[in-house]
Amino acid sequence: MSGRAVRGPWRVFAATAVGVVAVFLNMSGLAVALPTITRELGADPGQADWILLGYMLVTTALILVFGRLADIVGRRSLYLTGLVVFTTGTGLAALSPSAGFLIAARIVQAVGAAAVITNNTALLTDVFPARTLGRALGWNVTVAATAQVAGPVVGGAATQLLGWRGLFIVCVPIGLIAIGASVPAVPANRKRDAGTREPFDLPGALLSTAMLTALVLTLTPGVTAAVADWLPWACGGVTVALFTAFAVVQARRAHPLVDVALLRTRAIALVLAAVLANAVGSYAVVLLASLHEQAVGGASSLEAGVLVTPVAAGTLITSAAAGSLFDRFTPRALTTTGMATTACGLLGFSLTLSTTAVPFWTVAPFLFLVGAGTGLFMTPSTSALMLSAPADRRGMANGLRSTTQNVGYLLSTALALAFTTTGLSEPARRAAYDGTLNTLNVLASGELHRFVANIRVTGFVLTGITLIGGAVCLALPTSLRTARTADTADARSTANGRPEPATSRKASP
Known part of the structure; x- marks a missing residue:
C-alpha cells in the first residue's frame, strides 16, 4: 500500500477519534459529578436517575436507527450533523438552570452521540482495506474505552475546579475540534443507485x-x-x-433494521452475548465507587475521580498489550482471561466496602483488575466479531456490537441505581445521590449500613454476570484467527497476487 493510501484511512481515524473522545468522556464523566449536580440543582432521585439514563437510553435506541439512515442519506452528512447536535447539546447542558432542562439537554446530546458512534465505525469500515480493518476497529475500541474510563477523572477535576458545569464546558471545544478535523478528512460515501437503495425499516x-x-x-x-x-x-x-x-x-x-441471519452465526452470537455480559458487569463499578466515596466517605468529586483512576490505568495497559498478544493467543483465550480478571476485581471491590471511606490503596488493586480485564476483552472480542462476519456485513456486525455494548452500559447503570437505593427512605435516597448520606440524621435507623450492603450486593451480582460472560467466551470456536494473523495472511495473499493456499491459513494456536 502506498504512503498516501496509508495516510488517508488513518487521517480519517484520527479525525473521528476526537469525536469518540468527546462522546465517551462526557458519558462516563457524569458519574462523579452526579452528587454535585443533584445537590446544586435540587434534583429529586427520579430526576437524578434520568440525568444518567435518559442520555444512555436515547443513544442506545438510535444507534441501529442511524446506522440504517446513514445508508440512505449518506454517512458523512449524518456524522457531521451528529457532531454539531452533540456539541450544541453539550453547550446547552452547561447552561442548564434546572434538572429538567439538563435532562432535555442530555437528550439532545444523546441524539448527536448516536449519530457519531454509529457512523464512526461505518466510516472506518469504508476507508480501511480488509487486511487492516480489524486493527483499526481494535484501536477505535481502545480509544472509546480509554475515553470512557478517563471520564471520571476529567469529570472530577473539572467539577472541582469549575463546578459541575465544567464537565460540559471542557467537552465543547473537543466537539468543535472534532468538527473542524472531520470536515476535510471524512470522505463522502460512494453514491448508490436510487433504484437499489434499501428502504428504511x-x-x-x-x-x-x-x-x-x-x-x-x-x-x-x-x-x-x-x-x-x-x-x-x-x-x-x-x-x-x-x-x-x-x-x-x-x-x-x-x-x-437488524439482519437476523448474522445472529445465526454461532461465533457472532457468542461474541455479542459476551460483549453484553462484559458491559453489564464492568460499567457500573465507577458509579458504585463514586457514590460510595461521596455518600459514605464524604469525598469531593475530584477525590472520587482520583479513586477510580486505577480502572483507567488497567484498561490503558492491557489494551496496549492486547495487540502484541494476538500472535500467540486466540480470541477465546484472551476474552476469557479478560472476563475472569474483571470478575476477580469486582469481587475484591465488593468485599472491601465499609460504612467509612475506603483507603485508596485498599481498593485500587481491585479497580485496576476491573479495568485490566475490560481492556483485555474488548479488542480481541471486536476482532473475533469482524473475522466471523462476511466482508460486506462488517459494518452491520459492528453496529450490532455497539448497540449490544450500549445496552449493557444502560442495564448496568439501571441495575446499579435500582439496587443501591432499595429499601431506603426518600430522604436517604436523596442523600445517597447528593453525597450527604454520611451526615444525614438517619444513621440510627441503619440506612447507611443498608446502602453499603446494597452496593456490595450489586457488586456480587455484577461479578456473577461477568463470570457467565467468561463461560460464554470459553464456548468461542478455537478456529477463529486473531486480527493480526488474518491481516498477515491477507497481506501475503495480496502481495503474491493470488489467494494464499488453504494450508497456510490455519488458525493460530
Whole structure:
C-alpha cells in the first residue's frame, strides 16, 4: 500500500477519534459529578436517575436507527450533523438552570452521540482495506474505552475546579475540534443507485425504541413505582411483548433494521452475548465507587475521580498489550482471561466496602483488575466479531456490537441505581445521590449500613454476570484467527497476487 493510501484511512481515524473522545468522556464523566449536580440543582432521585439514563437510553435506541439512515442519506452528512447536535447539546447542558432542562439537554446530546458512534465505525469500515480493518476497529475500541474510563477523572477535576458545569464546558471545544478535523478528512460515501437503495425499516426502529424505553422503566422501580406500585411489573411485561414483536418483524422484513441471519452465526452470537455480559458487569463499578466515596466517605468529586483512576490505568495497559498478544493467543483465550480478571476485581471491590471511606490503596488493586480485564476483552472480542462476519456485513456486525455494548452500559447503570437505593427512605435516597448520606440524621435507623450492603450486593451480582460472560467466551470456536494473523495472511495473499493456499491459513494456536 502506498504512503498516501496509508495516510488517508488513518487521517480519517484520527479525525473521528476526537469525536469518540468527546462522546465517551462526557458519558462516563457524569458519574462523579452526579452528587454535585443533584445537590446544586435540587434534583429529586427520579430526576437524578434520568440525568444518567435518559442520555444512555436515547443513544442506545438510535444507534441501529442511524446506522440504517446513514445508508440512505449518506454517512458523512449524518456524522457531521451528529457532531454539531452533540456539541450544541453539550453547550446547552452547561447552561442548564434546572434538572429538567439538563435532562432535555442530555437528550439532545444523546441524539448527536448516536449519530457519531454509529457512523464512526461505518466510516472506518469504508476507508480501511480488509487486511487492516480489524486493527483499526481494535484501536477505535481502545480509544472509546480509554475515553470512557478517563471520564471520571476529567469529570472530577473539572467539577472541582469549575463546578459541575465544567464537565460540559471542557467537552465543547473537543466537539468543535472534532468538527473542524472531520470536515476535510471524512470522505463522502460512494453514491448508490436510487433504484437499489434499501428502504428504511420504520416499524423496526419504532419497536426497538419502545422496547428499550420499557426495559429501562422496568429496571428503575424507584421511578416507576413512584407513579404506581404495579407499573414496574407492567413495564416488564411490555418489554417482553415488544422484544417478541421486534424479533418477528425483523425476521419477516426484506430489509430489516437488524439482519437476523448474522445472529445465526454461532461465533457472532457468542461474541455479542459476551460483549453484553462484559458491559453489564464492568460499567457500573465507577458509579458504585463514586457514590460510595461521596455518600459514605464524604469525598469531593475530584477525590472520587482520583479513586477510580486505577480502572483507567488497567484498561490503558492491557489494551496496549492486547495487540502484541494476538500472535500467540486466540480470541477465546484472551476474552476469557479478560472476563475472569474483571470478575476477580469486582469481587475484591465488593468485599472491601465499609460504612467509612475506603483507603485508596485498599481498593485500587481491585479497580485496576476491573479495568485490566475490560481492556483485555474488548479488542480481541471486536476482532473475533469482524473475522466471523462476511466482508460486506462488517459494518452491520459492528453496529450490532455497539448497540449490544450500549445496552449493557444502560442495564448496568439501571441495575446499579435500582439496587443501591432499595429499601431506603426518600430522604436517604436523596442523600445517597447528593453525597450527604454520611451526615444525614438517619444513621440510627441503619440506612447507611443498608446502602453499603446494597452496593456490595450489586457488586456480587455484577461479578456473577461477568463470570457467565467468561463461560460464554470459553464456548468461542478455537478456529477463529486473531486480527493480526488474518491481516498477515491477507497481506501475503495480496502481495503474491493470488489467494494464499488453504494450508497456510490455519488458525493460530
